[in-house]
Amino acid sequence: MKTATDVLVIGTGVAGCAAALAAARDGAEVTVATRAREVTESNTFYAQGGIVARPPGDTPELLTADIVRAGDGLCDPEAVGLLAREGPDLVRDLLIDELRVPFDREGADFHWTLEGAHSMPRVLHVKDETGAPIERALIDACRREKNVGWLVGTTAVDLLTLSHDSLDPTDRYDPPTVVGAQLLERQTGEVRPLLARETILATGGLGQVYLHTTNPQGARGDGIAMARRAGARLLNLEFIQFHPTALVHPKGRLLLTEALRGEGARITDAAGNPFLDKVHPDAELAPRDVVARAIHQRMLERDEPYALLDISHKPAEWIRERFPGLTHRCLEYGFDLTSGPIPVVPAAHYSCGGVSVDFDGATTLGHLRAAGEVSCTGVHGANRLASTSLLEGLLWGWRSGRAAVRAIRAEPLRRRVEVRPWQPEFEPVDPALIAQDWLVVRHTMWNYVGLLRSEKRLDRAGRILGELRDEIENFYRRGTMSDELVGLRNGIQTALAIHRAASDNRVSRGSHYRENGIEAVPTPKRKRATLL
Numbered sequence: 187m188k189t190a191t192d193v194l195v196i197g198t199g200v201a202g203c204a205a206a207l208a209a210a211r212d213g214a215e216v217t218v219a220t221r222a223r224e225v226t227e228s229n230t231f232y233a234q235g236g237i238v239a240r241p242p243g244d245t246p247e248l249l250t251a252d253i254v255r256a257g258d259g260l261c262d263p264e265a266v267g268l269l270a271r272e273g274p275d276l277v278r279d280l281l282i283d284e285l286r287v288p289f290d291r292e293g294a295d296f297h298w299t300l301e302g303a304h305s306m307p308r309v310l311h312v313k314d315e316t317g318a319p320i321e322r323a324l325i326d327a328c329r330r331e332k333n334v335g336w337l338v339g340t341t342a343v344d345l346l347t348l349s350h351d352s353l354d355p356t357d358r359y360d361p362p363t364v365v366g367a368q369l370l371e372r373q374t375g376e377v378r379p380l381l382a383r384e385t386i387l388a389t390g391g392l393g394q395v396y397l398h399t400t401n402p403q404g405a406r407g408d409g410i411a412m413a414r415r416a417g418a419r420l421l422n423l424e425f426i427q428f429h430p431t432a433l434v435h436p437k438g439r440l441l442l443t444e445a446l447r448g449e450g451a452r453i454t455d456a457a458g459n460p461f462l463d464k465v466h467p468d469a470e471l472a473p474r475d476v477v478a479r480a481i482h483q484r485m486l487e488r489d490e491p492y493a494l495l496d497i498s499h500k501p502a503e504w505i506r507e508r509f510p511g512l513t514h515r516c517l518e519y520g521f522d523l524t525s526g527p528i529p530v531v532p533a534a535h536y537s538c539g540g541v542s543v544d545f546d547g548a549t550t551l552g553h554l555r556a557a558g559e560v561s562c563t564g565v566h567g568a569n570r571l572a573s574t575s576l577l578e579g580l581l582w583g584w585r586s587g588r589a590a591v592r593a594i595r596a597e598p599l600r601r602r603v604e605v606r607p608w609q610p611e612f613e614p615v616d617p618a619l620i621a622q623d624w625l626v627v628r629h630t631m632w633n634y635v636g637l638l639r640s641e642k643r644l645d646r647a648g649r650i651l652g653e654l655r656d657e658i659e660n661f662y663r664r665g666t667m668s669d670e671l672v673g674l675r676n677g678i679q680t681a682l683a684i685h686r687a688a689s690d691n692r693v694s695r696g697s698h699y700r701e702n703g704i705e706a707v708p709t710p711k712r713k714r715a716t717l718l
């Protein structure tokens with residue numbers, strides 16, 4: 187493994203790929219690391235609905251207005267304006283004109299989809315599996331760049347900062363400066379430092395800290411925890427979007443689009459009793475967070491493990507034609523949408539908050555940038571408008587990559603720093619400990635820091651999570667380094683960061699709901715800083 191690079195990009199989803207591509211094209215030597223054993227494995231790969239672009243008749247001002255409305259008063263209007271102006275242009279130039287992502291067409295134009303809370307159809311999609319072709323196209327584009335090196339199956343363990351123990355203690359940087367990361371090669375268990383002049387975190391989301399999530403295994407908040415340990419500022423982590431309906435099956439949870447309810451799917455409890463009409467006049471078509479909370483509450487009250495979603499009153503042929511991908515995937519898991527009700531739960535879906543960044547992805551630490559779901563640009567405020575996250579990851583990834591190269595050019599080569607390889611050799615960690623601790627994290631977060639947050643629940647969660655953190659730190663110091671142990675440590679620290687943000691904010695707004703909380707007052711138009 188090499189020991190130094192110009193730009194280290196951690197993560198290969200939409201944000202990491204865009205960052206790597208931009209930095210490589212501007213002439214930097216780039217190293218890309220992903221913990222996944224398959225380079226495309228990421229939240230990006232599983233994105234279904236689509237990506238916002240600019241259809242005829244749309245304007246940046248119209249898109250801005252929709253995003254700001256969804257964000258419930260907490261969006262940073264300048265960040266939203268930037269996304270609305272530059273994002274759709276980048277989709278056109280890079281994804282459509284250059285990489286030829288096969289977005290669905292209708293006649294001579296694209297097929298523009300209308301999604302919830304958008305004022306016009308402006309979402310491009312590839313059937314109902316849009317993320318995979320975007321991810322493959324970006325990975326292929328990066329592979330064509332000769333100055334991109336790949337570390338697949340390599341987990342970033344920690345960021346290296348100039349205040350780090352193993353670095354020259356005479357260096358004093360304010361704010362702390364990041365000079366790369368400790369990387370764990372999963373195959374061999376070796377941990378080695380990789381020095382970088384610029385480091386870009388693109389590690390994605392954190393859904394796995396919850397019992398139910400639409401996110402794949404790797405979304406455990408690694409980047410949030412690493413940035414926090416290095417001293418970066420985190421923002422708005424209480425705003426976790428929960429999707430109302432995910433299919434319950436033994437391998438995980440499968441996102442079931444809201445279009446199902448839009449097309450007449452009914453929700454009942456596990457015994458078949460409807461209940462949403464008692465909660466909201468629009469019943470199944472009530473806002474996403476209202477439906478998600480009502481299902482959660484009903485499951486708790488009845489001690490039931492799921493609710494039921496039923497669209498089988500529609501003709502089978504129509505269902506297969508309207509929802510081809512979903513019908514197919516449900517069948518793979520043994521459920522037939524056309525023949526009866528299927529079990530569903532609400533599920534953690536998207537983190538609106540993250541590592542605080544500026545328009546070029548710069549964090550509060552020197553030479554560390556962040557892009558994509560791990561970051562908080564201020565675009566989403568308290569709630570995210572559908573199909574804007576791929577767009578945000580693409581744009582901020584791209585801008586971060588370009589800004590990293592500009593920063594390298596502007597600053598003379600820093601003094602050579604030496605970092606010792608770190609090879610702790612201690613006893614292996616019992617996998618039962620890791621499995622059990624994850625259960626505790628996920629249940630605690632789900633029940634106490636999930637859809638309904640009360641003071642009592644948050645207090646209990648704080649005690650449980652705090653004790654668990656101390657215990658994990660103990661065996662983290664003694665245990666053999668593994669991706670599983672790194673992930674558990676990061677998961678608990680990220681859970682605590684969400685807990686802290688949720689406890690500090692007593693105002694129910696957007697995707698953060700406090701029982702007996704203070705109602706939101708008309709909007710302060712700036713993003714609110716939760717310093718963690």
Ligand SMILES: Cc1cc2nc3c(=O)[nH]c(=O)nc-3n(C[C@H](O)[C@H](O)[C@H](O)COP(=O)(O)OP(=O)(O)OC[C@H]3O[C@@H](n4cnc5c(N)ncnc54)[C@H](O)[C@@H]3O)c2cc1C
Nearest residue numbers: 197198199200201221229230234235236342390558559576
């Ligand atoms: C089921 C589903 C459907 C969705 N549908 C849509 C949609 O239709 N439209 C939309 O805009 N958004 C959608 N989203 C949200 C969107 O997919 C994500 O927000 C976005 O893809 C995040 O991109 P990212 O590059 O930030 O992270 P990811 O795509 O998650 O990539 C993270 C990368 O970081 C790597 N990584 C993580 N930790 C480490 C570590 N410690 N060391 C090394 N590598 C690490 C991972 O292996 C991965 O390569 C959906 C999400 C899900 C789960």
